[in-house]
Amino acid sequence: MVLNYDTLKLTLGVIATIGLYSVLYRENKFYRFWEHIFLGLAVGYAIVALWTETLKESWWDKMVGSVPTGGEAGNPGYWAYALLLPIGLMGYFVFSRKHNWISRVPIGIILGLWAGQQVQVWWNRYGPQISSSIRPLLPNTTSSFTVPYIQNPSSGQLEQLRAQVYPSQAISNIVFVFTLLSVIAYFLFSFEAKNRLVKSMSLSGRWLLMVGFGAIFGSTVMMRFSLLIDQMYFIWMEWLTHHILGR
Amino acid sequence: MLFAQVEKTFWAEGSGSSALWLKILMAVVVGFGLTFAMLKLPARGRRTLVVGITFLAGLYWVLYYLWPQPLPGRLANGSPLPHGQPRDLVESVGFWIKDAQPVVSDFANILSSFLLGLGVFSIIRIHGRKLFRRQPDWGFSAVLFLAMIAMVIVGYVNYYQTRYTPGSSKLELPSNWGSWQFANDLLFNGLLQQMDAAMFSVIAFYILSAAYRAFRIRSVEATILLSTALIVIFSLMGIVAYEWNNAVAHIPGATTGGIAGNFSLTEIYKWINQNVQTPAIRGIDFGVGIGALAMGLRLWLSLERGGASAA
Amino acid sequence: MATPDPTTPKSLGEKLQSLPRGILYLILVICTSVPLFFNIPVPNEPTQAAKDLFNALNSLPAGSTVLVGSDWTVSTRGETGGEFDALIRILMRKGIKFAVYTTADPQAPEVARDEIVMLSEDEKKHGGKGVERWNDWVSLGFFPNAEATANLIAADPTKAFGSKKDVKPDGTLGSALSSPVLKDIKTLTDFKMLILVTGTQTSTVTIERLSGKGLPLGMMVTGVMGPETAVYYDSRQLNGLCAGLKGVYDMETLMDGTFKGQVNFGRGKLYYPTLHFALALLIVAVIVGNVGMMISRKGKA
Numbered sequence: 110m111v112l113n114y115d116t117l118k119l120t121l122g123v124i125a126t127i128g129l130y131s132v133l134y135r136e137n138k139f140y141r142f143w144e145h146i147f148l149g150l151a152v153g154y155a156i157v158a159l160w161t162e163t164l165k166e167s168w169w170d171k172m173v174g175s176v177p178t179g180g181e182a183g184n185p186g187y188w189a190y191a192l193l194l195p196i197g198l199m200g201y202f203v204f205s206r207k208h209n210w211i212s213r214v215p216i217g218i219i220l221g222l223w224a225g226q227q228v229q230v231w232w233n234r235y236g237p238q239i240s241s242s243i244r245p246l247l248p249n250t251t252s253s254f255t256v257p258y259i260q261n262p263s264s265g266q267l268e269q270l271r272a273q274v275y276p277s278q279a280i281s282n283i284v285f286v287f288t289l290l291s292v293i294a295y296f297l298f299s300f301e302a303k304n305r306l307v308k309s310m311s312l313s314g315r316w317l318l319m320v321g322f323g324a325i326f327g328s329t330v331m332m333r334f335s336l337l338i339d340q341m342y343f344i345w346m347e348w349l350t351h352h353i354l355g356r
Numbered sequence: 357m358l359f360a361q362v363e364k365t366f367w368a369e370g371s372g373s374s375a376l377w378l379k380i381l382m383a384v385v386v387g388f389g390l391t392f393a394m395l396k397l398p399a400r401g402r403r404t405l406v407v408g409i410t411f412l413a414g415l416y417w418v419l420y421y422l423w424p425q426p427l428p429g430r431l432a433n434g435s436p437l438p439h440g441q442p443r444d445l446v447e448s449v450g451f452w453i454k455d456a457q458p459v460v461s462d463f464a465n466i467l468s469s470f471l472l473g474l475g476v477f478s479i480i481r482i483h484g485r486k487l488f489r490r491q492p493d494w495g496f497s498a499v500l501f502l503a504m505i506a507m508v509i510v511g512y513v514n515y516y517q518t519r520y521t522p523g524s525s526k527l528e529l530p531s532n533w534g535s536w537q538f539a540n541d542l543l544f545n546g547l548l549q550q551m552d553a554a555m556f557s558v559i560a561f562y563i564l565s566a567a568y569r570a571f572r573i574r575s576v577e578a579t580i581l582l583s584t585a586l587i588v589i590f591s592l593m594g595i596v597a598y599e600w601n602n603a604v605a606h607i608p609g610a611t612t613g614g615i616a617g618n619f620s621l622t623e624i625y626k627w628i629n630q631n632v633q634t635p636a637i638r639g640i641d642f643g644v645g646i647g648a649l650a651m652g653l654r655l656w657l658s659l660e661r662g663g664a665s666a667a
Numbered sequence: 668m669a670t671p672d673p674t675t676p677k678s679l680g681e682k683l684q685s686l687p688r689g690i691l692y693l694i695l696v697i698c699t700s701v702p703l704f705f706n707i708p709v710p711n712e713p714t715q716a717a718k719d720l721f722n723a724l725n726s727l728p729a730g731s732t733v734l735v736g737s738d739w740t741v742s743t744r745g746e747t748g749g750e751f752d753a754l755i756r757i758l759m760r761k762g763i764k765f766a767v768y769t770t771a772d773p774q775a776p777e778v779a780r781d782e783i784v785m786l787s788e789d790e791k792k793h794g795g796k797g798v799e800r801w802n803d804w805v806s807l808g809f810f811p812n813a814e815a816t817a818n819l820i821a822a823d824p825t826k827a828f829g830s831k832k833d834v835k836p837d838g839t840l841g842s843a844l845s846s847p848v849l850k851d852i853k854t855l856t857d858f859k860m861l862i863l864v865t866g867t868q869t870s871t872v873t874i875e876r877l878s879g880k881g882l883p884l885g886m887m888v889t890g891v892m893g894p895e896t897a898v899y900y901d902s903r904q905l906n907g908l909c910a911g912l913k914g915v916y917d918m919e920t921l922m923d924g925t926f927k928g929q930v931n932f933g934r935g936k937l938y939y940p941t942l943h944f945a946l947a948l949l950i951v952a953v954i955v956g957n958v959g960m961m962i963s964r965k966g967k968a
Contacts, residue, residue, distance in 0.1 A: 333560040
């Protein structure tokens with residue numbers, strides 16, 4: 110084992126990791142100690158980053174301007190940016206019992222700006238999805254049930270293949286459209302529907318939703334396990350094998 | 357021309373000039389003065405103020421998208437128009453809206469930064485109270501403050517050294533680090549990031565425990581969910597997919613367009629993904645989107661009870 | 668509800684449903700640790716979405732500039748870290764300049780900078796060129812309001828990044844727009860592509876405001892976001908998608924097919940075999956729980 114900065118850093122990281130993992134057994138003071146260190150470091154870094162990564166250049170430098178230096182042109186100072194300080198600090202009135210309504214001024218600005226954008230961004234996001242959901246439901250050829258297999262097709266053959274809708278594709282499209290409409294029926298017709306067609310679509314929508322949730326569950330599981338494997342690699346390989354045992 | 361880049365106007369002054377600092381000071385005094393004046397506002401006026409501000413903020417973007425935009429090509433050589441002036445009110449407003457976008461974006465970013473500080477302030481307030489009143493477990497609050505102060509000091513010194521000192525570009529490489537860079541690396545990468553990763557990875561244990569205890573095939577829905585999850589998980593396992601596909605490939609005609617080729621795990625998963633999973637999630641997305649659109653309209657017009665405009 | 672009599676021995680079904688939590692956790696730790704010590708080759712067929720993303724990156728002309736959204740931190744390093752590594756290696760080897768910005772987390776810019784420096788040094792150690800800050804890449808910092816920033820990038824990137832400074836090779840600060848990376852960028856489409864590496868909802872914010880504007884979009888997301896982001900790949904709003912640890916391994920596999928003899932494999936190859944054991948444990952745990960339930964039901968019947 111070589112005692113150097115990297116070993117010290119990794120060892121500290123391993124102790125902190127084990128400290129946080131100790132909560133799996135039960136809540137304990139060792140866990141709380143590391144939890145508070147984590148919180149303290151996160152808050153401290155937020156204080157640094159909010160100034161260095163954003164406010165310094167986007168607010169302060171614009172407000173006070175700059176003089177020409179070393180090939181860089183100077184900029185005038187725009188004093189109106191100073192008004193953002195009292196407006197931003199209004200948000201902190203949320204902690205006042207009597208005057209917390211004032212915090213709604215900056216929050217209202219942010220929410221208003223977000224709400225105004227929905228007019229257009231909704232279509233940017235969902236328009237292409239709506240158009241891609243409109244699919245041909247009837248085949249236009251019965252020369253083959255499935256898409257024919259052509260080894261190394263030419264671009265002309267590919268174009269011809271894409272222009273055709275084979276019966277298997279039509280069935281897939283019917284399943285697609287039915288799934289989409291059923292799931293939407295389940296969401297939109299959340300009030301009691303008397304119509305039998307809507308009721309059965311709603312029920313099938315609920316079942317088809319489970320397919321979507323199954324996909325989400327499978328992917329979520331992969332992600333969480335990947336994060337754990339990353340931590341195990343850090344402990345067993347990076348720290349123990351490479352740095353402590355020196356292999 | 358309110359937001360155009362000019363050297364010296366009512367809105368801009370030379371950097372470092374006394375006129376600039378005087379205007380900044382006056383803006384801050386006026387801003388805080390208005391804040392304190394708002395404290396005296398009667399209850400009825402409060403809602404009107406917040407509703408008005410929210411509406412004006414949203415109105416900018418509504419106008420941005422709906423107002424006729426200035427024609428392209430009329431901004432050549434930095435001059436908007438050959439004759440130097442907008443022709444009418446519509447064009448004037450169009451140019452104003454377009455020119456204002458960087459400023460509106462700046463305002464949004466800066467205000468968001470200030471509001472992000474709320475979380476910081478809240479933590480300092482809660483733990484500060486615990487520490488100074490010697491409430492139970494105040495020792496942990498002391499640890500929190502020590503860690504916070506260490507990160508702030510190290511973070512700022514490191515920032516200054518890596519951006520404002522001669523030869524700062526060399527400090528990018530660990531071989532050129534000084535003690536402050538090592539300290540920053542230890543606190544940020546060695547501790548903060550590592551503990552962040554540990555916190556997130558703990559959920560893996562809970563997922564396994566929850567799946568073992570609660571995932572039961574008691575209904576049609578649960579069966580469908582479990583079956584789909586299993587197909588997704590198998591498709592994520594490269595070895596399983598390889599062996600399954602290999603087995604299917606041995607069926608005559610499977611690799612030359614025969615129907616058997618459709619039963620490889622990759623094809624089954626692809627079909628379910630494209631024709632069932634995608635529309636199901638798309639349907640959920642549409643539902644969420646319609647809700648977001650309705651919520652956006654209600655927030656903009658302050659129709660939402662208990663929202664930003666509630667006083 | 669009647670409390671179970673503690674003197675009555677548990678039936679097989681009840682035993683199968685009540686394994687102690689500690690035992691489960693221990694087995695999970697073993698399943699996610701032991702395979703790491705072995706080199707287990709796992710065959711892999713990349714998904715079409717990953718192939719499309721790789722091909723889009725691979726066909727970018729040398730010397731062009733792309734925008735990289737880095738909205739990840741070490742909390743999701745197992746997936747997004749591997750994705751970011753693969754992306755930066757591809758950009759380095761293709762000689763593509765990149766500008767890195769963040770809209771999700773104040774910690775993300777420093778994480779990205781540290782990772783790029785580490786990757787660059789690793790490339791140089793293995794005979795590659797690496798990248799130099801200012802000349803090959805710039806860091807544009809953190810933008811707290813993702814919506815406003817994305818809108819401004821779409822309208823005029825010079826205004827979005829105009830106030831940002833970065834460190835020049837001589838150690839002084841200069842406007843990022845005057846760097847070799849951004850000096851030719853005047854409009855959105857002067858960027859050849861935007862690739863977002865994220866574990867947050869900035870993916871939808873970016874799609875809402877930057878898709879359909881003539882800029883190819885690629886995304887590299889965590890596993891959780893894979894299914895919901897795949898919807899946008901299906902509607903061709905994204906030119907390519909890499910999701911989760913499988914996506915990382917797909918990109919590394921594709922890199923290995925193109926950049927022969929170079930360091931291509933990283934976290935994907937290291938973690939993917941172990942993932943099999945963890946997933947198998949999950950499947951076994953669910954099966955055991957359900958078998959226990961069925962045995963209990965039969966016993967009561």
